[in-house]
Amino acid sequence: MTVVGCGTVVPEPDRACSSYYVEHGSTRALLDCGAGAVQAMARLGISWSRLSHLFLTHFHSDHVGALPGLFFALRHGVHPPRTADPLEVWGPPGTRALFRGLAAALGDFLLDPGFPLTIRELAPGAEVIAGDLVVRSRDVPHTPESIALRIESASGGSALAYTGDTGPDETLADFFRGVDLLVGECSLPDDLVGDNHLSPSSLARLAHRSGARRLIATHIYPQFRQHTDVAGLISAAGYTGPVALAKEGLTVDLMPAAGS
Ligand SMILES: [Zn+2]
Numbered sequence: 104m105t106v107v108g109c110g111t112v113v114p115e116p117d118r119a120c121s122s123y124y125v126e127h128g129s130t131r132a133l134l135d136c137g138a139g140a141v142q143a144m145a146r147l148g149i150s151w152s153r154l155s156h157l158f159l160t161h162f163h164s165d166h167v168g169a170l171p172g173l174f175f176a177l178r179h180g181v182h183p184p185r186t187a188d189p190l191e192v193w194g195p196p197g198t199r200a201l202f203r204g205l206a207a208a209l210g211d212f213l214l215d216p217g218f219p220l221t222i223r224e225l226a227p228g229a230e231v232i233a234g235d236l237v238v239r240s241r242d243v244p245h246t247p248e249s250i251a252l253r254i255e256s257a258s259g260g261s262a263l264a265y266t267g268d269t270g271p272d273e274t275l276a277d278f279f280r281g282v283d284l285l286v287g288e289c290s291l292p293d294d295l296v297g298d299n300h301l302s303p304s305s306l307a308r309l310a311h312r313s314g315a316r317r318l319i320a321t322h323i324y325p326q327f328r329q330h331t332d333v334a335g336l337i338s339a340a341g342y343t344g345p346v347a348l349a350k351e352g353l354t355v356d357l358m359p360a361a362g363s
């Protein structure tokens with residue numbers, strides 16, 4: 104798993120908006136595709152033109168804003184053109200309507216990129232096989248369509264959880280139970296957060312209760328991260344595992360080679 108973008112709605116010079124790359128076996132998946140994600144993948148040397156799966160958590164532009172740029176690049180910016188490799192898009196209810204709307208406004212390349220494209224919607228509680236990955240979703244309190252994702256190897260082994268954007272939800276820890284890595288949003292400090300985002304205390308509680316082995320805190324608003332030891336606050340709030348702050352290019356190997 105590589106952090107492509109970990110930013111929020113606030114533009115910043117050093118990070119794109121939310122986007123995470125997961126590679127396992129022959130599966131090359133992107134979780135969310137926020138503004139700036141395509142350029143960030145290019146900077147990181149990630150083969151954006153060879154993505155096999157795209158998962159969306161909700162329709163805020165800091166999570167889907169780069170879709171037009173990605174699909175325009177896939178249609179016109181790949182040489183030789185991509186014609187055979189299929190791309191599966193999975194998102195919450197409303198994802199098909201999102202693509203239809205984007206295509207109506209911007210062009211057919213969003214529905215007909217020149218290679219096989221399928222756009223599917225994850226019903227609440229869905230479990231799907233996506234290439235070499237098993238992906239589960241559940242709804243979270245953020246926007247009406249928002250979902251969190253739990254991703255595991257189809258051959259067994261490590262599990263990755265991604266909150267997307269969410270407010271506190273006491274049952275979310277059960278969904279994330281025992282994951283090896285939790286990528287959790289930590290938008291704002293405890294005294295400023297509303298009920299549709301997480302703070303150090305609520306993220307620490309989620310990570311602790313789920314038993315996540317390690318945590319990457321992400322989606323931290325710039326005015327918060329620039330003046331605060333966010334990782335320290337999370338640890339002080341009761342999560343005892345290792346905490347890292349997301350940054351562009353941070354990579355975690357969830358299935359290291361045997362013996363390493
Ligand atoms: Zn967001």
Ligand SMILES: [Zn+2]
Pocket residue numbers: 161163245268
């Ligand atoms: Zn959001």
